[in-house]
Amino acid sequence: MSLKFLREEQEFLRGPQKRTRELLRAVRIFFECIRGFRFLHFVGPCVTVYGSARFDENHSYYRIVRELGQKLAQKGFTVLTGGGPGLMEAANRGAKDMNGVSIGCNITLPHEQKPNPYLDRWIQFRYFFVRKFMLAKYSYAFVAAPGGYGTLDEFYEIMTLIQTRKMKNFTVVLLGTEYWQPMLDFLKNTILKANAIDSADIDLIIVNDSPEEIAKIIQERAVDEFGLRYGPKRRRVLFE
Numbered sequence: 001m002s003l004k005f006l007r008e009e010q011e012f013l014r015g016p017q018k019r020t021r022e023l024l025r026a027v028r029i030f031f032e033c034i035r036g037f038r039f040l041h042f043v044g045p046c047v048t049v050y051g052s053a054r055f056d057e058n059h060s061y062y063r064i065v066r067e068l069g070q071k072l073a074q075k076g077f078t079v080l081t082g083g084g085p086g087l088m089e090a091a092n093r094g095a096k097d098m099n100g101v102s103i104g105c106n107i108t109l110p111h112e113q114k115p116n117p118y119l120d121r122w123i124q125f126r127y128f129f130v131r132k133f134m135l136a137k138y139s140y141a142f143v144a145a146p147g148g149y150g151t152l153d154e155f156y157e158i159m160t161l162i163q164t165r166k167m168k169n170f171t172v173v174l175l176g177t178e179y180w181q182p183m184l185d186f187l188k189n190t191i192l193k194a195n196a197i198d199s200a201d202i203d204l205i206i207v208n209d210s211p212e213e214i215a216k217i218i219q220e221r222a223v224d225e226f227g228l229r230y231g232p233k234r235r236r237v238l239f240e
Contacts, residue, residue, distance in 0.1 A: 032126060036105070036134040039123045043103050046080040047072050047218055048135045050154045051087025051145030053113065061176060062090045064211060065145045068175065069094020069102075071215035077222075078103055080139060082131070083123075087145045089116035096120075105131050132157060140222040141171035143214060146179040163201050171221045173206045173214050180207065 011017065012025060040046075049068065055061050069079050069091040079095035081088035083104020095102040096118045104122035106115045115122045125131040132154055136142075144155040155174075161167035174180045184207065191197050208214050 029127060029130065032130050033133070036123065036125070036130060039121070040103070040105075040134055040138045043080070043121070043138065044078040044101055045076070045222065046078045046103070046139045047141045047143065048080045048139040049088070049091035049143045049145060050082070050135075050147060050151045051091070052147035052151060053082075053084045053086035053088060054148070055086045055090075055146070057090070061087060061146050061179075064175065064209070065090035066094040066097070068143065068145075068211035068214060069096075069100075070098050071211045072218070073098035073100025073102075075215050075219045077140075077215075077218070080105070080135060082107065082135070082150075083115045083119060084113045085116055087147065089118060091145075092116055092118040105134050107131050136161065136167065139170070141173070141218040143173045143175055143218075144180075146176045159201070159204065162204055163197075169204065171206065171218050172204060173208055173217070175209060175211075175214065177207055177209050 016022070017025075049065065049072075051061070051065060057063075065087045071094075072079050072091075073095040078101040079091050080103045081091050083092075083106035088104070092102040092104060093116075102118055102120050104115050104119040106122055106124050107113060107128060108124060108126050115124075123134075125134070135154070136158060142155075142158050144151055155172075158167070158172055162169055162172065174184075184202075184205075187197070187202055192199060192202060206214075206217060208217070
């Protein structure tokens, strides 16, 4: 990403600009959404996997997330990630191991985030909020593997959409019990006790470390509870 591009983004988020520039920016955002719609419309039933870009293939979580990608592909799901390295790469790599469909929604960053090499197709987004929108819109379930600010942002946005019923109650899984336990304790012992959320809001979250069990839960809920749909091309997906 050039310094000019970075300055444009910073200026956009700084506050009101000239109305002509705001209109042009809105048009650019609109066309980025259209690109995303066209790209993802026919990729099949997706499961989005969030996770850190910083954990390489020698990390234990990388191996677990790669296995998750394998299990999801075996169940017939397209594995959808942010398209970057680390645990995103692990999920895409697992899908490719099983000859599954592996898709990435990459983001343009100051320090260029290159798409990982295990993608069948990928699309580059300029705006984080457009990218998050696409990852949410086309998925039947969401798995948050260990990660940082970006993963937390994505996880909590999905939870907010489900809590406020803007999104149907799709499956949300936290993979990595030990990693996420302090956050879960905070939700239960601080936020819940302060009545900022209800106990039912916490019950929406599934915590599991087994790729096999996670894939099975997602399959059962996507098919049985939510009536999994297929795109106009009638791409045939065989569930185990």
